[in-house]
Amino acid sequence: MITCSAPGKIFLFGEHAVVYGKTAIACAIDLRAHVTVEEAGSIQMKGPGGNIDINPRKHPYIYTVVEKFKNLTDVSGVCIDIRSDIPVGSGLGSSAAVTIATIKALDIFYGTNLSLDDIAQMGHQVESEVQGRASPTDTFVSTFGGMVQIPDRKKLGYYDMLIVIGNTGKFSSTRKIVSNVAALKERHPSVIGQIMDTISAISETGIEYIQTGDFHTVGELMNINQGLLDSIGVGSKELSELVYASRKAGALGSKITGAGGGGCMIALCEHKNLSRVAHSIKRAGGDSFICRTSNSGVRAEGKS
Numbered sequence: 001m002i003t004c005s006a007p008g009k010i011f012l013f014g015e016h017a018v019v020y021g022k023t024a025i026a027c028a029i030d031l032r033a034h035v036t037v038e039e040a041g042s043i044q045m046k047g048p049g050g051n052i053d054i055n056p057r058k059h060p061y062i063y064t065v066v067e068k069f070k071n072l073t074d075v076s077g078v079c080i081d082i083r084s085d086i087p088v089g090s091g092l093g094s095s096a097a098v099t100i101a102t103i104k105a106l107d108i109f110y111g112t113n114l115s116l117d118d119i120a121q122m123g124h125q126v127e128s129e130v131q132g133r134a135s136p137t138d139t140f141v142s143t144f145g146g147m148v149q150i151p152d153r154k155k156l157g158y159y160d161m162l163i164v165i166g167n168t169g170k171f172s173s174t175r176k177i178v179s180n181v182a183a184l185k186e187r188h189p190s191v192i193g194q195i196m197d198t199i200s201a202i203s204e205t206g207i208e209y210i211q212t213g214d215f216h217t218v219g220e221l222m223n224i225n226q227g228l229l230d231s232i233g234v235g236s237k238e239l240s241e242l243v244y245a246s247r248k249a250g251a252l253g254s255k256i257t258g259a260g261g262g263g264c265m266i267a268l269c270e271h272k273n274l275s276r277v278a279h280s281i282k283r284a285g286g287d288s289f290i291c292r293t294s295n296s297g298v299r300a301e302g303k304s
Helices: 061-071 094-110 116-131 139-143 174-186 188-212 216-232 237-248 270-285
Strands: 004-015 025-038 043-047 050-053 076-085 147-152 154-157 162-167 253-256 265-271 287-292 299-303
Touching: 004 094, 004 139, 004 162, 004 188, 004 216, 025 139, 025 287, 043 216, 050 094, 061 076, 061 174, 061 270, 076 139, 076 287, 094 116, 094 139, 094 253, 094 299, 116 139, 139 147, 139 299, 154 188, 162 237, 162 270, 174 188, 188 216, 216 237, 216 253, 216 265, 237 253, 237 265, 265 270
Parallel strands: 043 076
Antiparallel strands: 004 025, 004 299, 025 076, 025 147, 043 050, 147 154, 162 265, 162 287, 253 265
16 A cells, blocks of 8 residues: 655745746645555446446546556556545646656556656646646645746745635636636737737746845735736636735735636735735635745655
């Protein structure tokens, strides 16, 4: 029995623009997905009522990972058990964390000796096949941890930041939202192209302020980024209410994280305002929880 875990992630800047090769800044957080694999009579997943066969429609990420491993080794009997702290469909990289943790666990289980680069690459392939189009951000951050500049895949080091996450509780389809933005860009290529360029410039400007610890300016740039995300139609009434509630309560900056349309927003906070911001998000109708950035990527938790 082998257990591996991988972190979720937040976007400080740059989601959607990164799909078009622009700069984004993402970082791992201390919410993790845990995947346990053990020998079984067939290829199965552990469900609430017992073991079940892996279904490509119900479990597309796990199914696709297993299919990838069939090209590497003899995959006959294995049971996969998933436990995750990361809300599904929330913009926190839940599917990437599960995918990367599963790849690492199967890698150890079958002794395929994949490097971290191999794991990140396979994870991106899996997400691309399932979603139709996917940025390498989530899988790269989940593999390596820390703060990462995308698409250069450049690690920026580790910067301890306090984050309040507000969850609208509304599921959003990354595939659908990315497709909607692509259609908007096709109709208005010059306008949307310039917006993506500006989001990229925000990301590049933000790096300097992150590295010097000027989180007040980082927050200001997050707010500008949020306005541009609203302009391309990936916001929602529920997200906006949480964003503005957190700012009123003293957040340095707040914005959508991930695809948008539902899911989560993030608020960068000073320690003194953490509880106030979290309570304000709850009063505005969201679920809130406090986390911090993490330097830890995918890792083995145990073997027995």
